[in-house]
Amino acid sequence: MTERVRRWGALYHAEHYLLVARAFLWTVLLNAIGTPLLYMVAMGVGLGSLLDAKGTTVDGVSYLVFVAPAIMVATSAQSAFGENTYTVMAGFKWQRTYYGPAATPMDPSQIAWGHQIGIAIRYLFQASMFWVIMVLFDAAPSVWSFLAIPVTVLTALAMGAPMQAYAATLDSEGAQFTTIQRFVVMPMFLFAGTFFALSSMPIYLQWIGWISPMWHGSQLARWASYGLAEPWWLRVVHVVYLAGLFLLGGTLAARTYRRRLWS
Amino acid sequence: MSTAPVIQARDLRKKYGDFTAVDGISFDVMPGESFGLLGPNGAGKSTTMRMIGGTLARSGGQLTINGLDPEENGPAVRAHLGVIPQQDNLDEDLRVRENLIMYGRYFGLTRSHLKEKSQELLEFAQLTEKADERVRELSGGMKRRLTIARGLVNDPKILLLDEPTTGLDPQARHTLWDRLFRLKEQGVTLIVTTHFMDEAEQLCDRLIVVDKGSIMAEGSPAQLIREYSTREVLELRFGSSRNEAVVDQLEQLAERIEVLPDRVLLYTADGEATLEKVTQAGLQPVTSLVRRSSLEDVFLRLTGRTLID
Numbered sequence: 001m002t003e004r005v006r007r008w009g010a011l012y013h014a015e016h017y018l019l020v021a022r023a024f025l026w027t028v029l030l031n032a033i034g035t036p037l038l039y040m041v042a043m044g045v046g047l048g049s050l051l052d053a054k055g056t057t058v059d060g061v062s063y064l065v066f067v068a069p070a071i072m073v074a075t076s077a078q079s080a081f082g083e084n085t086y087t088v089m090a091g092f093k094w095q096r097t098y099y100g101p102a103a104t105p106m107d108p109s110q111i112a113w114g115h116q117i118g119i120a121i122r123y124l125f126q127a128s129m130f131w132v133i134m135v136l137f138d139a140a141p142s143v144w145s146f147l148a149i150p151v152t153v154l155t156a157l158a159m160g161a162p163m164q165a166y167a168a169t170l171d172s173e174g175a176q177f178t179t180i181q182r183f184v185v186m187p188m189f190l191f192a193g194t195f196f197a198l199s200s201m202p203i204y205l206q207w208i209g210w211i212s213p214m215w216h217g218s219q220l221a222r223w224a225s226y227g228l229a230e231p232w233w234l235r236v237v238h239v240v241y242l243a244g245l246f247l248l249g250g251t252l253a254a255r256t257y258r259r260r261l262w263s
Numbered sequence: 264m265s266t267a268p269v270i271q272a273r274d275l276r277k278k279y280g281d282f283t284a285v286d287g288i289s290f291d292v293m294p295g296e297s298f299g300l301l302g303p304n305g306a307g308k309s310t311t312m313r314m315i316g317g318t319l320a321r322s323g324g325q326l327t328i329n330g331l332d333p334e335e336n337g338p339a340v341r342a343h344l345g346v347i348p349q350q351d352n353l354d355e356d357l358r359v360r361e362n363l364i365m366y367g368r369y370f371g372l373t374r375s376h377l378k379e380k381s382q383e384l385l386e387f388a389q390l391t392e393k394a395d396e397r398v399r400e401l402s403g404g405m406k407r408r409l410t411i412a413r414g415l416v417n418d419p420k421i422l423l424l425d426e427p428t429t430g431l432d433p434q435a436r437h438t439l440w441d442r443l444f445r446l447k448e449q450g451v452t453l454i455v456t457t458h459f460m461d462e463a464e465q466l467c468d469r470l471i472v473v474d475k476g477s478i479m480a481e482g483s484p485a486q487l488i489r490e491y492s493t494r495e496v497l498e499l500r501f502g503s504s505r506n507e508a509v510v511d512q513l514e515q516l517a518e519r520i521e522v523l524p525d526r527v528l529l530y531t532a533d534g535e536a537t538l539e540k541v542t543q544a545g546l547q548p549v550t551s552l553v554r555r556s557s558l559e560d561v562f563l564r565l566t567g568r569t570l571i572d
Contacts, residue, residue, distance in 0.1 A: 001342050001370060001371045001372075001417075002338040002339050002342050002371070003371075004371035005338060005342075005369070005370065005371040006338065008371070009369070012368045012369050012371075013369075015365070015368060016354070016365050016368070019357060019361060019365060020354065020356045020357060023356045023357065023397075024356075095352065095353075095354065095355055095356075096350060096352035097352055097353075097354050098352075099348060099352045100352045100353075100354075100366060100369075100413075101366075101369045102318055103316055103318060103341060103344070103346040103348070104341055104342075104366070104369040104370055104417075105337075105338035105339070105341050105342045105369070105370060105371070106338075106369050107338070261318065262318050262319065262320070263319065263320070
């Protein structure tokens with residue numbers, strides 16, 4: 001019995017995470033379908049048609065094709081913020097749900113990694129829905145555009161795991177989460193080249209994009225979606241940066257979970 | 264049945280910086296026994312429970328559960344324990360049955376096994392009709408029963424109950440005690456922490472009285488009462504301003520007296536006879552009550568304080 005838990009424990013917690021998500025199925029579905037639909041209509045029919053009518057293109061593609069993969073990445077990455085802050089606080093404090101499995105053969109680090117696995121599965125679903133709607137709106141011309149789905153999941157993990165590590169250190173929620181949301185996540189979203197090419201910004205603002213997981217994810221998703229031209233080494237940098245953030249955040253979170261649940 | 268203790272603690276210690284929460288306690292618990300840790304809040308009971316449960320490292324001493332050190336064999340020890348924490352930590356977003364099944368998954372149990380097991384546990388906890396309701400809709404007593412049912416999902420041989428009935432109304436407490444008696448009849452070893460003396464008397468075959476991290480006394484409830492108190496207690500109230508004033512006159516009438524802020528306790532073999540002596544001495548208490556000695560009196564004798572301040 002303990003051998004099975006040692007091997008699969010993280011998946012058990014992912015199962016728990018998804019079971020709770022199922023309890024909010026309608027919200028998840030509405031979010032997964034409604035968000036891309038709204039963006040597609042606003043950017044395609046609205047802003048996009050205005051820009052395209054003037055003959056303005058970015059990267060030689062329509063504005064909708066340019067912006068859609070980046071929005072797919074950015075919306076999931078932003079939503080991952082909530083899943084790694086308030087949910088973690090509920091586990092440690094509001095509902096104390098983490099303390100239940102900590103009294104079983106589970107290791108607290110498995111709870112931490114299981115949380116990320118659950119999130120990955122949820123965003124795999126959400127990103128897939130987004131991609132389907134992109135295809136329906138002719139916003140994903142490349143046959144490789146489906147690769148934007150794993151890119152989106154990786155970006156959500158890279159954005160979420162460091163937040164999980166931070167949230168796990170907090171005993172109570174003051175204004176920390178809203179402050180981070182306003183002054184870290186929002187600038188990363190607005191200045192990460194989601195709605196315009198990062199190179200069009202003044203150089204002294206471009207660093208915000210460089211450190212933002214959303215920029216790295218968006219560039220990769222654009223490459224998959226319509227073949228954005230970038231040197232191959234830069235794509236490697238994007239992947240390594242995102243994977244590095246995820247692994248670093250996940251490792252720190254696992255350590256904090258152990259300290260809090262076993263002391 | 265094996266006669267080796269299922270839990271052995273020797274000189275068990277836990278320190279947090281300069282603060283000593285558990286200060287060298289030793290005890291054995293035999294299989295099938297119902298063993299209690301009685302003491303006020305902050306006595307070190309929950310800390311001891313967490314060390315037994317393998318979720319808190321000790322600062323010193325030895326501890327074995329079923330022959331295994333919980334620090335070295337944490338998962339193996341926890342696989343055979345049922346833990347009922349002081350504070351419910353059910354998942355309120357899930358339904359009642361889902362909580363049982365999901366918790367069982369953390370022990371590596373299969374969904375098909377847990378489907379049957381959860382039905383059995385729902386019946387045990389008298390929650391069959393609530394199986395598909397969300398936990399947040401349950402009453403406090405129901406949540407507590409569900410937490411206990413959840414702790415039984417792995418068929419534990421040892422059940423750790425940390426303040427199992429705190430916050431429950433009298434009826435819910437009695438229902439819970441009844442469920443725990445049934446477990447005891449089935450041979451489950453119960454380890455109970457409580458600061459309610461009636462709970463300790465109801466549930467425990469044997470207990471240790473703990474205060475400030477140390478064991479003050481050990482034995483069965485009856486033994487402890489015999490050893491540290493008299494058969495009966497006469498409680499008198501003269502009004503808060505007069506209690507102190509009558510102490511000198513009362514002292515000769517009982518084996519021992521305790522003056523509390525609101526009443527005076529006279530320890531005696533025959534409460535009614537002592538009450539008669541009190542009135543013969545010309546003292547007129549506002550109220551009087553003769554009762555049997557309880558563990559509360561034992562605690563008062565050992566520490567000079569009441570259990571619930």
